[in-house]
Amino acid sequence: MKTSALCSADNWFEDFTPGRLIRHARGKTVTEMDNVLITNMVMNTAEGHFNEHAMRQAAGGIFAQRVVFGGINLSMVLGLAAQDTAEHCLRELALDQIRLSHPVFHGDTLYAFSEVLAQEEAERPDAGVVRFRHYGINQDDKLCVQAERSVLLKRKSHWAER
Numbered sequence: 001m002k003t004s005a006l007c008s009a010d011n012w013f014e015d016f017t018p019g020r021l022i023r024h025a026r027g028k029t030v031t032e033m034d035n036v037l038i039t040n041m042v043m044n045t046a047e048g049h050f051n052e053h054a055m056r057q058a059a060g061g062i063f064a065q066r067v068v069f070g071g072i073n074l075s076m077v078l079g080l081a082a083q084d085t086a087e088h089c090l091r092e093l094a095l096d097q098i099r100l101s102h103p104v105f106h107g108d109t110l111y112a113f114s115e116v117l118a119q120e121e122a123e124r125p126d127a128g129v130v131r132f133r134h135y136g137i138n139q140d141d142k143l144c145v146q147a148e149r150s151v152l153l154k155r156k157s158h159w160a161e162r
Helices: 033-041 054-056 070-085
Strands: 021-029 087-102 110-121 127-138 141-154
Touching: 021 127, 021 141, 033 070, 054 127, 070 127, 070 141, 087 127, 110 141
Parallel strands: none
Antiparallel strands: 021 110, 087 141, 110 127, 127 141
16 A cells, blocks of 8 residues: 555645644543643643642632643644644654643643644755644633644655655
8 A cells, every 4th residue: 555545635745825724633632641641751740730639728729620731732732733734744843832821621622723824945845844833722612722833744746656
């Protein structure tokens, strides 16, 4: 089987024109396991991510429950967007302008959208650079995650099997 037969037909460099908005097909419910396991694996010591008792004690504070670590939320949104924006990626170039604007709690579901901000030539003729803005929205349509990402994507004209 040819490799391109396993990939979508519309996510080559040429397909990403500025202004295009993509609603990605899947959502992901954030579980307690996702938060506690990954928070501990990356040695994030902020109690707000893994100490329910401390968060309840501080109920006069911002939240009365554990908050999912923002790095997990960002990773999930990028993962949800990957099938549509990274299948033909040769190299990740930049990830910046990261904003975590609304808390995510255990049981919340994240959905991803991507906007094409720019498309430009690369130094190599078989690829080009695309800049995306990725959005993570929860089940209540609250914007939780936003980030910009630049990638080097294969050109259909050079890589697709005919």
